[in-house]
Amino acid sequence: MLNPSNEWLHALIGCGRVAPTHVDAAGYAAPLRLAYAVDTDPEIAGAFAARWGLAPAELDQVMADAAVRSVSICTPHDTHPDLALQALSAGKHVLLEKPPTLDPDAVLALAAAARSADRLVFPITQHRFDPLVGLVRDLIAEGHLGALRMARISLECVRDPAYYGASDWRGTWAREGGSVLMNQGYHFIDMLMWLAGPVVRVEAMMDTLGNREVMETEDSLVAALQLENGALGTVAITGAAGSAWSNVIELMGDRGIVAFDLSTPARLHRLELTSKKALKHWRSAFADAQKTNEIPLGVSYYGVSHREQFRALTGAVEGTPDPRAATLEQAAEAVRVIQAIYASARGERGSTSASPLTARA
Known part of the structure; x- marks a missing residue:
């Protein structure tokens, strides 16, 4: 077992948009201590390190340092698997x-490599750790929504x-792998499947309307989606109109409805339950979950739950895994659904390997 005096070092690889959020989160995850900042541009690494009290380092340096027991990979999407x-x-x-990764089979290959190395790879899904999301999951697990009928995502x-x-990678198929769905929408696909179950059928359309x-x-x-449990769902995402961050996830069952967002702080938009007693209890619980004074250090809508994700890593290393943490196998299914949506939007037909999911034109 580790103890607070037995710290290990952590390195941040990639000093871009999400990096300050990792700096903040690392401060809540003793015995882990963030020590190094790495970037392909030494000037960026140096400036970032100076700002946050870290040491700039080369990639080979941190990989060779046995005191560095963990790393954050915050680089362009296409570089994730190799790093x-x-x-x-x-x-x-x-x-x-x-x-x-951009390929679901590559995610599974990464999972196999982690098992072989006896090391952990945690895909970042910080919103699974949001207190309000935890209540939604409990609400569903206790049967208060009944049989799920409809799901709606709007972003x-x-x-x-x-x-x-x-950047030279955003907005490209080869490097970003897609934009508003693969990048901004990834968390919503993961959340839908974590709360409502596997997706088995998709039909989609997409366009570039504002930034061609x-x-x-x-x-x-x-x-449009169909879930394994028979429920239907819709996903609507745009980066061409509206605000910088406004969203809702709505789940409708035959006994209740819940709608909430992945914002900072997260908000409950709607709660309807057939049981008046249960409704009173859950309204109080959700009201408490929305009371927070925590302020994100990085981009506001990234939230503060990277802190819990970092603590989940240290806990898992110590032998106390957190059930909220996503597995690579779950991440592979999220990527598989996203790629099937893109395939449908491009007019392709067929199914992805090792999955019943079908992309329909």
Whole structure:
């Protein structure tokens, strides 16, 4: 067992948009201590390290350092699998930003590599740790919604041309792997399946409506889904209109309805239950869950639950796994559904390997 005096070092690989959120979260995850900042651009690594009191380092340096027992990978999407495999080969545990890879089979290969190395790879799904989301999951587990009938996801996530123009990987199929669905929508697909079950059928349309001069990927997408339990669902995402971050996830059963968001702080939008006694109890519980004074250090809508995800890593290393943490196998299914949605939107037919899910044009 580890103890608070037996700290281990952690390195941050990639000093971009989400990196400050990892700096913040690492401060809540003793005995882990964030020590190094790594980036392909030494000047960026140096400036970031100076800002946050870290040491700039080269990738090979942290991989060779036995005192560095874990890393955060916060780099462009297409670089995730190679960096994660390199870290596993060096004996490191990995916190891997979403999506873990752009190919579901590559996610499963990464899971096999982690088992072989006897190391942990945690795909980042921080909203699973949101207190309000935990209550939604309990509400469903206790049967208060009854049989699920409908699910709805709506997300506005406006990104202007400067957002895509600031990097050479965003807005490209080869490197980002898709935009508003793969990048901003990933958490919502993961959340839907974690709360409501597997997706078995998809039909979709997508377009680029607002940023065609700076991106080849989609900035707007709609999809219809069927879940394994028979429920139907819709997904509507746009980065071409609306606000920078506005969203709702709504689950409708034959005994109740719950709607909530993945914002900071998370909010309950709707709660209806057939049991008046249960409704009174759950309204009080949700009201308490929405009371928070926690302030994100990084981008506001990333929230503060990376802190819990970091603690889940240290807990798992100590032998006390957190059931809220996503597995790579679950992440592979999220990527598989996303790729099936894209295939349907492109007019392709057929099914993905090792999955009953079918993408329909």
